Amino acid sequence: MKKEENFTDVSEDLKEKIKETAEKLRERISKRPKRERIRTVIEENYIGEFLKADKLSESELDEIKLKGGIAGVDGSINSIGGVYPYLFYIKRALGLSSEKRREEILLSEVDSPLLLDDLMDEEEYKALLKKGLAELEAKAAKEALERFNPKVLFLDGSLVRFKIEAKDYFEQIKNIALNKNVIVAGIVEGISTSLISSLIRELLPSVFKYSADWEILLGIMDMGEYLEIKPGLFKEGFRTFFMRSSIDPKPIGVDILEEQKEYAKFVANLVYTLTPENSRGIPLWMDIIDKRVKIRDPFMEMVAKSYLGEDFMEVLTPKREKRNP
Amino acid sequence: MNVVGLTTSHEVYIASKERKFRMNELILIEDPNQGPVIGEVSETFSYNRYIPFSVNHDFFDAKVIESLKRLGYSIDEEEVNVAKVKLMTETTYPIVTGSKARVPQFFEVKNLLIKGKKEEGLVLGEIKHTEETALTMEDELKGLFYVLNKGSAEKTKGVPFILDLRSFQQYPHIGIFGGSGSGKSFGMRVIMEELMKKRIPSIILDPHYEMDFSNSSGLPESPDFTFEFQKFQIGEDIGVEFSALSARDLLDLLSAVKPLTEAMSSAVEILFKKGDTYTSFSSRIEDLCEGLEMGKTKLDKMLSVEGLKDSEREKYKRLRELIEEYSNIPLPSVQGISWRLKRLYYSGIFSHDINPVVNALKAGKLSVIQGPIWLLQVFATYILSSLYRKRRDYKDGELKGEIGHEYFPPFVVATDEAHNFAPKGYDAPSKGIIKEIAQEGRKYGVFLVLATQRPTLLDETVTAQLNTKIIFRTVRGNDISTIMEETDLSSEEAKRLPYLPSGDAFVSTPLFGRTIAIRIRYPYSISPHIKNPFDELVEQSKKEKDEYFNLIAEELPIYETTLLKAAKNISSKNPKVVLEVNALKNILEELVREGKLKKEESPFGSFYTEA
Numbered sequence: 001m002k003k004e005e006n007f008t009d010v011s012e013d014l015k016e017k018i019k020e021t022a023e024k025l026r027e028r029i030s031k032r033p034k035r036e037r038i039r040t041v042i043e044e045n046y047i048g049e050f051l052k053a054d055k056l057s058e059s060e061l062d063e064i065k066l067k068g069g070i071a072g073v074d075g076s077i078n079s080i081g082g083v084y085p086y087l088f089y090i091k092r093a094l095g096l097s098s099e100k101r102r103e104e105i106l107l108s109e110v111d112s113p114l115l116l117d118d119l120m121d122e123e124e125y126k127a128l129l130k131k132g133l134a135e136l137e138a139k140a141a142k143e144a145l146e147r148f149n150p151k152v153l154f155l156d157g158s159l160v161r162f163k164i165e166a167k168d169y170f171e172q173i174k175n176i177a178l179n180k181n182v183i184v185a186g187i188v189e190g191i192s193t194s195l196i197s198s199l200i201r202e203l204l205p206s207v208f209k210y211s212a213d214w215e216i217l218l219g220i221m222d223m224g225e226y227l228e229i230k231p232g233l234f235k236e237g238f239r240t241f242f243m244r245s246s247i248d249p250k251p252i253g254v255d256i257l258e259e260q261k262e263y264a265k266f267v268a269n270l271v272y273t274l275t276p277e278n279s280r281g282i283p284l285w286m287d288i289i290d291k292r293v294k295i296r297d298p299f300m301e302m303v304a305k306s307y308l309g310e311d312f313m314e315v316l317t318p319k320r321e322k323r324n325p
Numbered sequence: 326m327n328v329v330g331l332t333t334s335h336e337v338y339i340a341s342k343e344r345k346f347r348m349n350e351l352i353l354i355e356d357p358n359q360g361p362v363i364g365e366v367s368e369t370f371s372y373n374r375y376i377p378f379s380v381n382h383d384f385f386d387a388k389v390i391e392s393l394k395r396l397g398y399s400i401d402e403e404e405v406n407v408a409k410v411k412l413m414t415e416t417t418y419p420i421v422t423g424s425k426a427r428v429p430q431f432f433e434v435k436n437l438l439i440k441g442k443k444e445e446g447l448v449l450g451e452i453k454h455t456e457e458t459a460l461t462m463e464d465e466l467k468g469l470f471y472v473l474n475k476g477s478a479e480k481t482k483g484v485p486f487i488l489d490l491r492s493f494q495q496y497p498h499i500g501i502f503g504g505s506g507s508g509k510s511f512g513m514r515v516i517m518e519e520l521m522k523k524r525i526p527s528i529i530l531d532p533h534y535e536m537d538f539s540n541s542s543g544l545p546e547s548p549d550f551t552f553e554f555q556k557f558q559i560g561e562d563i564g565v566e567f568s569a570l571s572a573r574d575l576l577d578l579l580s581a582v583k584p585l586t587e588a589m590s591s592a593v594e595i596l597f598k599k600g601d602t603y604t605s606f607s608s609r610i611e612d613l614c615e616g617l618e619m620g621k622t623k624l625d626k627m628l629s630v631e632g633l634k635d636s637e638r639e640k641y642k643r644l645r646e647l648i649e650e651y652s653n654i655p656l657p658s659v660q661g662i663s664w665r666l667k668r669l670y671y672s673g674i675f676s677h678d679i680n681p682v683v684n685a686l687k688a689g690k691l692s693v694i695q696g697p698i699w700l701l702q703v704f705a706t707y708i709l710s711s712l713y714r715k716r717r718d719y720k721d722g723e724l725k726g727e728i729g730h731e732y733f734p735p736f737v738v739a740t741d742e743a744h745n746f747a748p749k750g751y752d753a754p755s756k757g758i759i760k761e762i763a764q765e766g767r768k769y770g771v772f773l774v775l776a777t778q779r780p781t782l783l784d785e786t787v788t789a790q791l792n793t794k795i796i797f798r799t800v801r802g803n804d805i806s807t808i809m810e811e812t813d814l815s816s817e818e819a820k821r822l823p824y825l826p827s828g829d830a831f832v833s834t835p836l837f838g839r840t841i842a843i844r845i846r847y848p849y850s851i852s853p854h855i856k857n858p859f860d861e862l863v864e865q866s867k868k869e870k871d872e873y874f875n876l877i878a879e880e881l882p883i884y885e886t887t888l889l890k891a892a893k894n895i896s897s898k899n900p901k902v903v904l905e906v907n908a909l910k911n912i913l914e915e916l917v918r919e920g921k922l923k924k925e926e927s928p929f930g931s932f933y934t935e936a
Binding site: 055056058061062064065069070098099100273274275276277278279284285287288291 | 374375386388389390392393395396397398399400402403
């Protein structure tokens, strides 16, 4: 009985606090400038241009198919074991072509911090891991370009990420793509940039001074509409647009190479065509690859158990996981 | 194919990307530790991880899926097929996940599929979804019969389902359940054909007049059954021997015409004397009727009249004695008995006996007993009791070592609408004998094949004795629950019952120890009345219209002003036709609508002429 009393005590207190915070946040929403106002400010200040994407027709899709179809690359990380550094990481990158007869490209790497000569701290290792995954994905992307010869190659995440994390591979990707005239596009699900607010800070209400781009753009575009950012403002060497590709009011981000800027409208159209209307805005194609590359935990555990051996798993598994539910 | 997920020692899941699973398929699982294990598919699923269940979910956008297909990537091909497989026998340990699975070769599952030789059993149809396994089957079991596939009869590619006749000794009776149009009648027909092929003496009660086997269904190599069965009409070919009737039999017969009142029943019991012939009994009834109508006083008066003829005096005396003897029987009762008896008499039932059926049975033929349902029920009681008694007497005599009992063969009794003959909850004349055969027929080699669309209405004792049950499509909930109680059908199978295609059935038999899904073979013969009544209507109305058209054609052109004359002409020329003006106008308009005639305008008004 005592436990329950405690529970209600806490929840009363918590309720109040949540209420307060929620009210403050609601205030934030109420201070949001009107949709038209934001659009005007963006256009008048030469940040970008609102354009409308169209769904591709069947003949346009056929043309893409004739030129090699589309390809996509995505990666995943799973870990087995316990508390850092007592664990294994499995990195995987998958390249898939819309041409069924082409075999998929699946690269994997297994790492463990225990194998390092000098132990590094967790944050540092995580960063290394991230870089490793980007490299693996870039490697898969390079192979995809070479083997699949697609018309369009979609990558998961911003192209800048590859440029930074996997510089060598990225240069190679870029060269091959430009040589073979393959359009490369990065699809960004979670936009973390704050370009717009940094450019028009003085024109925004104070609470929005540091808003992320997605917050500024939330709900101000119609479905199929995209904001193409003017060159030079952002991500050197790339063209970027933010797009509302489905009913979800939160936009996604799309990067293409500066050299392929004339394809911006084409890529927008393709992304819009391949994105289910009721979805969160990511092209189905990228979701398919994402689903394939991810390893579900029970499967992972099975693999680990059979290859590492039960005894070794026992060493890795933390006590807390043996806790009764 | 591989075993996936959590396994138990009696059930596993098997997944395959390439192969689709079918219900009731046999699958062989190669467990690395326990060797090959056979299972049966009890549920099938297929799923596509890119097209999730929820409609509100991300991916449900047909246009996008279509666009991707256009680009060469078809999501449909990402389908994964999963089957729930019930193991035939429980294993010691759960099956190893990841074990390989495959379609078994015939020899690996032969003992699960074939019980008995085709020469010694009823070949009823094919076991569903055994085509792959049947590829490795002995040639002599291949293509034994035809099955209906999408409307046309094709040679079977599956493993045959054989019901071993020898097993009847142990599991004697068959129940056939299924709604109308479920294929139940076909099932009954196939069983009868098989019995004829094996020359098993059989008798079938045929209230629907459909059990005729002389019309071929058009299959090549169909056997000729013309001489293997005989039809008997009650009252025309066969009947009851009045002198062999007991009071009980007579009561049943009379109440079949119309239920008897209590008073009537006791009157019959009093009036009927053992060894009565129809004449002796019916004249007793008639005399009593007349006597009671006249009354004691009038009879006495008549007897005292002078100069009465001897024969008349005799008669009045007889009547007087009768009403004296049966003074407590009321006149209405006697009258009631009288008209019932007459109705039976005019049906011809007392002018024949059952010897033709006895002879047919002895000759190993199928006897088809036809008659109106009201008569069939009582007659069935009579004939089944008689035949059963003959067989029982012979067998009992044999057991006791007595010689001299006339040989009477074992036989099969079949009927559709069995719930009328052995209903649950109330009494029917035939219930007793059917119950008796159900309970102890095995001992004497008398077997039942009972079909009904309402198993719930069938007497429970009888249902419980039906060892082998063939279950066709059943829609009614309470019938399904009855079936579930009486068989080893799983709830998954029961759920499929309302959706079984016509001709598909589950067979639940102790011989196989599990439920088998079968497709009944296509019969060699067809029912005489298979024509659709609506086709008949259409044909008939076309015929009539053509006739009218011919009559009218002679009078054309017909002006609206001369309709009366035309009608008179037609009627006078054809004595059978009486046509008045309005009717003629209606027919003309109808023919115009059909484009056979046309209506044109003229200065003298509109007229009808040939189109």
